[in-house]
Amino acid sequence: MANITVFKAKKIITMDINRPEATHVAVRGGEILAVGDATCADQWGAVSHDDNLADAILMPGFIEGHAHMMAGSMWRYAYAGYHDRTDPNGKLWKGLTDIDAVIDGLKTYQETLNGDEPLVGWGFDPIFLTSERLAAKHLDQISTTRPIAIIFSNFHLMCVNTKALEMVGYDATTNAEGVIKSPDGMPTGELQEMAAMFPIMRRLGVDFRALSQEETAIRAYGDTCRRVGVTTVTDLFSQMEDEDLAKMHKVTEDAAFPLRIVPALGATAAPKEMADKAQRLAAKSTDKLRLGAVKLMTDGSIQGWTARVKSPGYVGGQPNGIWNTPPDSIYALVDEMHSRGIQMHIHVNGDEAAEVSLDALEAAMRKHPWEGHRHVLQHCQMMGRDLYTRAADMGVCCNIFANHIWYFGDQHASSTIGEDRALRMDGCRSAIDAGVNIAIHSDAPVTPMGPLFTAWCAVNRQTMSGRTLGEAQCIDVAEALFTITMGAAYTLKLDSEIGSIEAGKRADFAVLGADPMDVEPMALKDVPVLGTVFGGDVHLL
Numbered sequence: 001m002a003n004i005t006v007f008k009a010k011k012i013i014t015m016d017i018n019r020p021e022a023t024h025v026a027v028r029g030g031e032i033l034a035v036g037d038a039t040c041a042d043q044w045g046a047v048s049h050d051d052n053l054a055d056a057i058l059m060p061g062f063i064e065g066h067a068h069m070m071a072g073s074m075w076r077y078a079y080a081g082y083h084d085r086t087d088p089n090g091k092l093w094k095g096l097t098d099i100d101a102v103i104d105g106l107k108t109y110q111e112t113l114n115g116d117e118p119l120v121g122w123g124f125d126p127i128f129l130t131s132e133r134l135a136a137k138h139l140d141q142i143s144t145t146r147p148i149a150i151i152f153s154n155f156h157l158m159c160v161n162t163k164a165l166e167m168v169g170y171d172a173t174t175n176a177e178g179v180i181k182s183p184d185g186m187p188t189g190e191l192q193e194m195a196a197m198f199p200i201m202r203r204l205g206v207d208f209r210a211l212s213q214e215e216t217a218i219r220a221y222g223d224t225c226r227r228v229g230v231t232t233v234t235d236l237f238s239q240m241e242d243e244d245l246a247k248m249h250k251v252t253e254d255a256a257f258p259l260r261i262v263p264a265l266g267a268t269a270a271p272k273e274m275a276d277k278a279q280r281l282a283a284k285s286t287d288k289l290r291l292g293a294v295k296l297m298t299d300g301s302i303q304g305w306t307a308r309v310k311s312p313g314y315v316g317g318q319p320n321g322i323w324n325t326p327p328d329s330i331y332a333l334v335d336e337m338h339s340r341g342i343q344m345h346i347h348v349n350g351d352e353a354a355e356v357s358l359d360a361l362e363a364a365m366r367k368h369p370w371e372g373h374r375h376v377l378q379h380c381q382m383m384g385r386d387l388y389t390r391a392a393d394m395g396v397c398c399n400i401f402a403n404h405i406w407y408f409g410d411q412h413a414s415s416t417i418g419e420d421r422a423l424r425m426d427g428c429r430s431a432i433d434a435g436v437n438i439a440i441h442s443d444a445p446v447t448p449m450g451p452l453f454t455a456w457c458a459v460n461r462q463t464m465s466g467r468t469l470g471e472a473q474c475i476d477v478a479e480a481l482f483t484i485t486m487g488a489a490y491t492l493k494l495d496s497e498i499g500s501i502e503a504g505k506r507a508d509f510a511v512l513g514a515d516p517m518d519v520e521p522m523a524l525k526d527v528p529v530l531g532t533v534f535g536g537d538v539h540l541l
Contacts, residue, residue: 061231
């Protein structure tokens, strides 16, 4: 019989309606045995007491329901973003706030490269800069002989220099969607969505799968998560191959690795092939590696003007986005996955993409009834009350990209979808009131992983300029904390195992330095994370 350890805390926020708060939690064999006071486990036999967390606040381990494993490994490239960011080792990288700073920063980074090694940057977003849009002519100032590719923060666009364009043959004769041209017919260097970007990535050796599946990247992901209190995380577009699975099993089976990972297989092939692969993977799940779900990409990015939006479109008159997966293919994939009992996570930034996806789900449900499917629409940024109500009626969950309000809210109101729709954007209040089961997320590395910051965004809806964008869509702190614990667990079909601190569940906790229910809502993002407890093992920072 495993030993029983009773952890004492200043306060335990359980997310269990039967016992919302406690001061002690008993753990046996990696599971929660009892919750209550110092005597909570006495009826189970001899116990030992651990008071090392006596001054801390415990919550269920946070669950990041939409992130990507490359969040831990993108730092091998040059960071070119507008916002300050912290890498997995805790190093602060200052943001580059104008085009000259971007160019100067990349010139400095270039000095660390060998020979004609490609210069790859990430995190850049032109929507914050008041100068002309980044183009090949700017990157040519850094080098005309070294290929350069700067990946935008949304990972849906990039800008490359003339050398990189020449390497893949993009010129005046190129007639491909996503290869942007100037009035003179020449490519500007901006490339939109994967079909246009992939040739450059292949030639420059930028492989998102490799970035995600190296052992160092997986361990860096664990470090990233531990720093923000996350004990269960997704990799929400995994290109899992057999050799990748072996690495994932090796790392996650290490008793010291403090993280549960839930990859979703990216739908990049024919429906039957994808469904077959998903079911093969599901059979190889373990306690710390949960396989079998599938991720569908539909449209692109709102701030890149590649998301598919309904009328009245974009305020600048830009074309209505790009389908990464055209509607006919969405219908075929949804039908195959649903008919075979495979849970889907469906990327929908624009409301047209959300509507088409719900149409496809409804058609599949009529043909193949399946209660409890819990398919999840991901991002859901432009969904209004009508689409949320429809999702609720169908049992479809929504994982909402709340971070966008702070990072891009001002720009969405002024430059992409306009003031009216920005007020309802990432509408957690509308979703909850409509009866949708929701989570909220960071989409790391698009924005930094940090569930308490994400919760702060949903509660306060403050933009970078300090305005409250859509006060009617604010939710309260208790609701926000639910979305990053039980709400997220529900979307992953893991709510019977994680998401609350109650008997029989995994002993996964976030260790905090202050009570998030006791601070002012505007201070929620500043609550210190001291580490995690995973399966009863303490991992402090």
